[in-house]
Amino acid sequence: MADRRDDLSARLARVASKLTAAASSPGEPVMFGAESHRFRIGPALSQDAVVVFERRHGVRLPADYRGFITTVGHGGPGRFGGAGPFYGLFSIDDWEWALLGDPDVTMLAKPFPAEPDRVYDDWLAEAAPGEDDEPYRGTLALSHQGCGDLSLLVLTGRARGRVVETCPGRQGPRFTEHPDFLSWYERWLDAVLAGERHFR
Template sequence: MDARLRRIAAKLALVRGLPGRAYSFGEEKHRFRLGPPLPESRVTAFETEHGIRLPQCYRSFLTTIGHTGTGPHYGLESLDDWYHAVLDIPRPGHLATPFPLSPTGPAPGPDWYEALDGDDPEPFPGALTLAQRGCSLATLLVVSGPARGRIVNVDLDLGPPAFCHDSDFLAWYERWLDETANGLDRSGFDVSLPYDVPTLTSLLREAPDPAQRDAAAWTLGRYPTLPPAAASALRAAAVGDVDAGVRRAAVIALGRRPGPADEATLAQALTDPCDGPRLAARGALSRRGDAWQAQAQAQTRAQATRPAAGE
């Protein structure tokens, strides 16, 4: 067993009973219980049947740690149920057909499905279901094509898919265990960055890509407590970032557990020229008691008399 598998096995034995740990949406289904490992012969038979080789990280997990149960959202799906989120019934060749998107290509837009080849293309070939996320949402593991080994979140109603930032299955799974142990807010796991707080703080302050700054702010906001440097970076981004989306993400992060300095920043964000940060600040402050309710309502009335500002 390699080092990552040993770490994951040790964390699985400890995390469930940790005081102050986070409780995942859907945990009531798997109850933090993982099924036993699969025999090598069972995994090999699956690969032969579908004409694929499972990514080694996932394969090793199945044969040495376990399968079905403990995991993000409603837990890991059984290998037998690989098709549940993407097909009504299994189709020959589905897993061997390359997944049509790549994490290194342009982010798929609203019309991504219409751009696929064919009159009625299958949207998610080459991927098996890892976890159901509720409603039409699911998390898949790509097993064929240039994105092989990566985790992708999909909307069965054909909203744009989004690749997780984790490098492979084990990185994704161990991040979920670490976040659970550290009490991170259960929302946002699928879009969070897999970095520590100092790295996230640096990205929020310095990353040239606003999408990275946005994700860094969102990820920091999931922590139950933050060191002063990270909190300061969020306050600076909430009122000073040039991108309205980043300002909104920072405002939402501050609004989850605001201290006095955060409340002052949220009050300043009430005058943001863009709707996203301003409405996020108004929502956060309106939950802080009668005094803030009154200020937020006054700001609403004042804003109603101004021309609408675009994002």
């Protein structure tokens, strides 16, 4: 059986290759939001920088996301970051974009209350019943979709590692079908390379 680290290394290399292909495509980008970052991404973070972030927030980043920001790249030139779905990938320093309350370094270590396939009558009332409760605790902001909607990575809780999209309605956040960050990101790259205009 193959080592899971080898599998992750192969996935990261494949994603990096697809990102290079997207960046070298001739003409103007047609994918929604890509004119912001033009498929450019900032330099990868050092392992030490990631460890500092994890210790500060009391979390361990999912292995695939951690591998991406330490080997492929991190942040970037766009208003909302570097090459990624919608308006681009945020820097991890912008982790708090989804929070409705004041940022608190302990917020990432608190379990995210949403679960895949769970139906809510009133998401905010159920996820944050107390005055000081934060419904988007345990998540790191990944990408700005426009109109206030965001893509988030669940760091803590039963859905750890999954990508979820905020939703202003009472039904609450929507989990993507992807099992992890890298699957979500690679599906976006596949859509870009296929000439699609929107990512869903």
